[in-house]
Amino acid sequence: MELWYNKNSVPTFDNKTSKSILHPFTFGKYRGHTLNVYQGCQHRCGYCYATYEWSPEFYDKIYAKSNAPELLENEIRKWRSGTIEPVMISSATDSYQPAELKFELTRKCVNILQKYNIPYYVFTKSSLIYRDLELHERYKDNCFIVWSITTCNENIRRCLEPGTPPASIMFKIIRNFANRGVRCAVNIDPIVPLITDSFENINTIITNCRAAGVKNVFGAFLRIRFDIWKRMKIVFKLLNVDSDLFVTNYNKLYNFTDPIRHDYNLRIDRNYEIDFMQNLEKKIRENGMTFDFPSLKGISYNKNLKFKNVDKNQLTLTNYV
Ligand code: SF4
Numbered sequence: 319m320e321l322w323y324n325k326n327s328v329p330t331f332d333n334k335t336s337k338s339i340l341h342p343f344t345f346g347k348y349r350g351h352t353l354n355v356y357q358g359c360q361h362r363c364g365y366c367y368a369t370y371e372w373s374p375e376f377y378d379k380i381y382a383k384s385n386a387p388e389l390l391e392n393e394i395r396k397w398r399s400g401t402i403e404p405v406m407i408s409s410a411t412d413s414y415q416p417a418e419l420k421f422e423l424t425r426k427c428v429n430i431l432q433k434y435n436i437p438y439y440v441f442t443k444s445s446l447i448y449r450d451l452e453l454h455e456r457y458k459d460n461c462f463i464v465w466s467i468t469t470c471n472e473n474i475r476r477c478l479e480p481g482t483p484p485a486s487i488m489f490k491i492i493r494n495f496a497n498r499g500v501r502c503a504v505n506i507d508p509i510v511p512l513i514t515d516s517f518e519n520i521n522t523i524i525t526n527c528r529a530a531g532v533k534n535v536f537g538a539f540l541r542i543r544f545d546i547w548k549r550m551k552i553v554f555k556l557l558n559v560d561s562d563l564f565v566t567n568y569n570k571l572y573n574f575t576d577p578i579r580h581d582y583n584l585r586i587d588r589n590y591e592i593d594f595m596q597n598l599e600k601k602i603r604e605n606g607m608t609f610d611f612p613s614l615k616g617i618s619y620n621k622n623l624k625f626k627n628v629d630k631n632q633l634t635l636t637n638y639v
Contacts, residue, residue, distance in 0.1 A: 319556070322549045323362045323377035323480075331417055334381045339389040343409065348611065351402075352409040353390065353438075355423035357381040360415045361443060361481040364549040365508050365540055368410040377481075380417045387426040394434050403616035404437040414444035415481075425450055432457050437614040439464055441505070445483045448491045455498045462612045464503045465492055465532075469514045470522040477556035478510065489526045496531030503612045506537030506598075510550075511571055511586060512564065513557065515539075515594060520601065528605040534612045535602045539591055542572045542584040 340351040358380040359368065369376050383389075394402070407413045413424040424440075428450065431438050440447065440454070443466040447454075454461055469475050470485040496502050504527050509515050527535050542550070550568070554561040569575055572584040585591070602609040 319552065322364060322552060323374050327378055329358075329360045329378050329380050329416075331380050331382060331420060333384040335385045336383045336389060338393065339383065339386050340393050340405065342403075343406065348613075350404045350406050350439075350614075350616070352406050353386075353413075353427060354408045354410045355383050355386040355413060355421075355427055356408070356411040356415065356417050357383065359411045359481075360417065361412050361479060363479040363482070364553045365478065365510065365546055367541070367543075367546070369545050370543075380415070382417055382421040382423055384421070384423070386423050387430060390427050390430050394430070394436070397619055400619065401616040402434075402436055402619045404439060404614040405431055407438055407440045409441070412442055412444055413440060414442045414446040414450075416444075416446070418444075418446055425453065428453055428457075432460075435460070435617055437461065437617065439612075439614065441466060443467065443479070443482045443488070445487050445491055448494065451494060451498065451500075454495070454500050458498070458500045460614070462501050462503060462614060463492075463495055464505050464612070466505045466507055467523055468506060468508065468510065469519055470526065471514075471519060474513060474519075474557065477553055478513070485523070485526070489530045492527075492530040492532060501612065502530070502532050503534035503536070504532050506535065508540035509537050509594070510540050511590070512567060513553075520598060524601050524605055524607075527607060532607060534608045534610060536609060536611055537598060539586045539594075542568070542574070542578070543582060544578050544580045547578050 334357070340353060343350055343352050358376050359366065360377065360380060362377045407424065407427070418424050428438070437460045439462045441464045447463065454463060465488055467485050467488055468478065472484055475482065475484065492502050492504070504523070506520070506523060524535065540546070551561065551565065554564045565576065571587050571590060573587065574582060574584055599609040
């Protein structure tokens with residue numbers, strides 16, 4: 319069976335330089351900047367949204383943006399007076415994938431964000447973040463670690479996201495962060511219909527979140543695009559389910575027929591989503607956690623201020639959570 323990555327090859331690493339590193343984003347009521355210090359991702363998730371120009375290279379050749387720390391510092395220093403919104407590390411790669419062991423670009427960039435008092439989120443599904451526990455701990459009022467966990471079922475995880483660590487390891491690490499006062503959220507994303515949206519799967523994740531000291535839990539259903547759909551059909555085969563039946567059910571749930579159009583970016587049936595999300599919210603609340611994305615505020619930044627004085631303008635997470 320043809321996989322979406324080269325199963326027998328070890329990813330190769332290369333350096334590249336970038337022209338810019340902070341890019342603005344808006345997501346609903348949230349605004350901020352993305353920071354991606356790697357291109358490509360060794361976690362090899364079949365559902366990955368960062369693969370618009372998909373080729374196995376995305377999973378097998380990882381580029382380190384070697385000038386990322388210098389760029390980041392320059393972009394902050396050249397910032398025109400105004401607000402610096404929170405920085406999201408990362409949106410199109412995983413900042414703590416194995417490449418970070420070799421290049422340490424995430425650690426260097428986090429140090430720079432802390433130096434300038436800029437709030438940040440780290441999105442990850444990697445256990446390597448444990449290396450930086452102390453680093454994030456010293457900034458715990460101004461950062462949020464968002465862990466992406468889709469399933470506690472090892473068989474499903476191995477097929478769906480073969481380069482990630484098991485959820486049991488991730489929850490141990492989350493507990494360590496939470497015990498040290500670092501605020502942790504879990505993003506159940508994507509929720510993969512008919513595969514990870516079972517009562518059992520979701521309950522297990524929520525129970526583990528509560529036990530680990532997670533504050534916020536939220537999630538979103540898988541979106542279907544041309545490249546993702548191709549990989550999902552391979553996942554059906556890997557899981558040994560009735561592929562034809564799953565294809566038919568997905569066609570119904572996402573309202574499309576094969577061959578899927580290249581320009582589609584499909585959401586699941588609205589009623590299916592609403593029913594599921596209402597139940598999810600209820601369970602999260604019953605377990606004493608918040609069903610929402612954790613909110614961080616930007617800082618007022620005047621380039622004439624010395625950064626050590628910026629604190630007085632800064633709103634911390636404690637104000638919002
Ligand atoms: S961890 Fe994120 S960026 Fe990496 S392959 Fe998985 S979904 Fe894509």
